[in-house]
Amino acid sequence: MRNKIKGISASRGIAIASPYLLKSPDLSFEKREIDDEEKELKRFHGAINQSKVDLSSIQKKVSVEEAKIFDAHLLLLEDPELISAIETKIKDEKSNAEAALDEVMTTYIDMFEALDDEYLKERAADIKDIMKRIMAHLLNKWLPDLSLIKDEVIIVAKDLTPSETAQLDIRYVKGFVTDIGGKTSHSAIMARTMGIPAVVGTSLASEHIGENDLVIIDGEQGEVYINPDSETVKSYEKRRDEDKQHKETLKQYIDLPTELKDGHTVKLNANIGSPSDVKQALENGAEGIGLYRTEFLYMESHQAPTEEEQFEAYKTVLEQMGDRPVTVRTLDIGGDKELSYLQLPKEENPFLGLRAIRYTLKEKELFATQLRALLRASVYGTLKIMFPMISTIEEFIMAKNMLLAEKQKLVVEGISVSDNIDVGIMVETPSVIMLMEQFAQIADFFSIGTNDLTQYTFACDRMNENVSYLYQSHNPAIFTMIAKVAQAAKKYGKKVSVCGELASDDVAQAVLVGLGVEELSMNAPSILGSRFSLINHVKEDLEILALEVTKMKTQEELMKQVNKFLTQITV
Structure with missing residues (x-):
């Protein structure tokens, strides 16, 4: 029997417990023609x-x-x-x-x-x-009820469904191991949200682990130990206790600013998809909402949400956040996001087609409904509106003019609207970066979507395994482009945020702050760890680092240099 199994680190932490072997029922069936x-x-x-x-x-x-x-x-x-x-x-x-x-x-x-x-x-x-x-x-088969677990265990399963994960009581379930899944699978995301260690994608863990075994999960390294020796158990018990203490330490940073050693501050915001995400954002010390993905509202039903439904959702988020700013991205549909009721055209390359702002500027009634809902909600908090997938100055002006037109209509109707709504754009296309001087004069703020920016910069579909090697989010080219955005924004007194995957990446964070990025927006569970890491830096050191990496030739060279810098800081 294998003593150690390697998988994918889904959620950090150490767990030591007996396994709970989750056996899914056999749901195989035969297709047949019916009579009745x-x-x-x-x-x-x-x-x-x-x-x-x-x-x-x-x-x-x-x-x-x-x-x-x-x-x-x-x-x-x-x-x-x-x-x-x-x-x-x-x-x-x-x-x-x-x-x-x-x-x-x-x-x-x-x-x-x-x-x-x-x-x-x-x-x-x-x-x-x-x-x-x-x-x-x-098929008259039985599904297990995991809410009945009342002993300290580690769940071992082929996979965990959302409903199974939601039933886990973290007082008893100390972590889980699955055969399939990756860092972005639902179970992995839920593990990080719940704050329990998890290793996924182990292939055969459920076949190697028996019900009488002792299991250790190393969520940091993505390793699972089966019946380890006493020295290994003692070592991991010590690390588990240290991790627990570190989590307690992080809690003291919930209400503190992200202040570097020299007094420079960076705002850490949360990405959300619905009003229900706000609670977790606040519990993790979010200083604002840096990205509210409104498309989830459109995907919850079989028809587009009404103005009233959208108004209630936006109002709820703004009220819950109080005086903390909420940045709402208007509908980002098309490309990889289809909705049956919107009847998007079939395109050879949807990522380069009718998507995001291109679609909403074409479907003006749909866009106007969202803009009206946002404007009505604006009086309940600090609202910022940003348009996705902007490529030209004309697009931004058209979108902003539509916003102003809807605002004027509401005023005529006697409906209150805030006069202090910042209007900005997502920076996702190289064309915007080439025109940053011009954009910085007319937009109120910029939020860099590094996922799409990387894809469009290297002209590769990151979901296509044949060219995924080109999807290099840490390539010097990306940081050089971000530097150009930050420089132009600073010249005109505008704020720059990063809301893609790079925002919560340890390596990228140091460089981004050094380049002049003032806000980072990420999934809520990443905020406190990011705050703890950033407060150990000095802005001048990060600026020197950023200048160095933008002169480098390859992603590998950049990663090596930044990791060396971070190791020295840790020591």
Whole structure:
């Protein structure tokens, strides 16, 4: 038997406990032609109703925050488009319910898994989860209830669904290990959110670990130990206690500014996708919302959200954040994000096609509805609005003029609107960087979306494994472009933020602050660790480092130099 298994580090930390082996039921089935479609439809709807009962029951056992996951699942179970598609297969193709469910759901899953936005990609996990639950009822199989666990354990599973993860009580579940998954899989994201160690993508952990074994998870190294010797256990017990102390230490930074040794401050903001994310942002010391992805509002239903629905969502976030600024990105749809009810055109290369601001400027009624909702909500807090995927000066002027026109209409209607709304842009295209002097004179602020900027700079699709090697987020070219943005913004007194994956990256943070980036926006769980790291720096040292790396030739050379610098700081 293997004593150590290597996987992917999904969530840092150390866990030592007995395993809880999560066995999923066999949900295999045979596709067959049915004789009685009414009977089959009754079976299907029975499974839907039983699934609703399941979810309502689980909701009562978990926390308020975790219960919200099941709201999305219940919405899916009532989605008329989804239900109708499955019913049609049963009626028109004489397909049994299992096969109809599998074919329709798989189409949806494939669509979401193809998305480039990691936040929205999580929807695929929700659909898989619902499909598994309905299928289990159709096949009369039992799904385990993890909320019943009352002993300290480490979950070992092939994979964990969102509903299974939401049932985990961290008083008892000390961590988990899965055979499949990566850093951005739903279970990995949930582990980081819950603050428990996790190693994913181990391939065969569930086959190697027995119920009487002792398991150690090293979330830092992505390693799992099975029945380790006493010295290894003692070593990891010591590290676990040190980690626990470090987490307690980080809590003291929740309400403190991110102040470097020389007094220079950097604002650390949170990225969110819905009002329910605000609580976690505040609990982790967010100084504002640096990116509110509004497309999630559009993906929660089978039709576009109304002005009133959007107004309530934006108002809720602004009220909860108080005097802390909230930066809302207008609808960023198209490219990798499709919505059936918007009927986006089929394009050979959607990433270079009708997406984000290009789409909303074309669909003016849809855009105006969102702008009106934002303007109405603006009086409830400090609102900043930014437009995604801007490529030209004309696009920004057109979008801003639409915003001003909707504001004037609201004023005429006697509806209050704030006069202090900053309007900025996402910096995602090389053309904006080449025109930064001009943009800096008319935009109020800039937020650099490093994910798309990297993709467009190197002309590569990062989801295409044939060219993914070109997706180099730490290449000197990217930092040189960011330097140009920061320099032009500083000249005209405008703020620059980074809201892509680089914002929470230890290596990148040091360089970004050295280049003059004043705000970093990231997933909430990364904020306190980032604050703790940054306060050990001196701005002048970071500026020298940044100047050095922008002169380098390769990503490898840059990473080596910055890691050397960070090691010296740590020592």
